[in-house]
Amino acid sequence: MDTKSSYTSAYDVTAMPDKIDSSGSSPRSRLEDENKHQRVVADNRIWLLAREIEGGADSKKYLKRVGLNPTGPHSNPLFYTIYKPTGWTKSTIGAYTKVFDNGHKLILMQYFAKSICENTAYITVEDQPKTKIRKIIEFVGDIL
Numbered sequence: 001m002d003t004k005s006s007y008t009s010a011y012d013v014t015a016m017p018d019k020i021d022s023s024g025s026s027p028r029s030r031l032e033d034e035n036k037h038q039r040v041v042a043d044n045r046i047w048l049l050a051r052e053i054e055g056g057a058d059s060k061k062y063l064k065r066v067g068l069n070p071t072g073p074h075s076n077p078l079f080y081t082i083y084k085p086t087g088w089t090k091s092t093i094g095a096y097t098k099v100f101d102n103g104h105k106l107i108l109m110q111y112f113a114k115s116i117c118e119n120t121a122y123i124t125v126e127d128q129p130k131t132k133i134r135k136i137i138e139f140v141g142d143i144l
Contacts, residue, residue: 008093046071047090048079049099050110050121062125066107068099078112078121 016028049068053059060070060080070080087102097110112121 008091045084047082047084047099048074048076049082049108050112050123051078051080052122054111054122054124056122059123059125062123063108066125067101068107078119 014028016026018026018028020026047068049059049063049070051059051073053062063070063080063082067085068082070082072081073079074081085102088100088107089104090097090099092098095111095113097112098106099108099110101107106126108123108125110121110123113119
């Protein structure tokens with residue numbers, strides 16, 4: 001695993017209050033916990049991408065459609081494991097991850113939040129195939 005994190009927090013942890021509130025923890029400790037979970041997803045050498053698309057449908061066929069091959073479920077049931085395609089990159093800021101292909105084109109965005117009140121992940125596929133032949137291939141692949 002690279003030692004440089006691909007994760008950037010959306011908030012400055014040091015600016016958050018460290019006083020325990022009615023939730024039983026401090027805003028700072030909650031943000032530190034969220035950041036820890038985000039780093040696991042952002043920095044894993046095997047990519048973790050959401051098993052659902054926005055709206056709740058399974059993301060597997062959409063991931064395959066854009067060139068990503070889910071190799072199986074992760075121990076966290078929110079994610080599929082995916083080996084990074086050559087040249088593809090991703091960046092994570094806060095709860096949002098962007099995935100780019102080898103031509104630096106935005107392919108999908110992922111939302112993942114893990115906190116005391118939320119545990120959810122979904123993707124929004126940005127790049128949809130446009131050609132007729134590609135649509136035929138997808139249709140045949142969907143019925144097989």
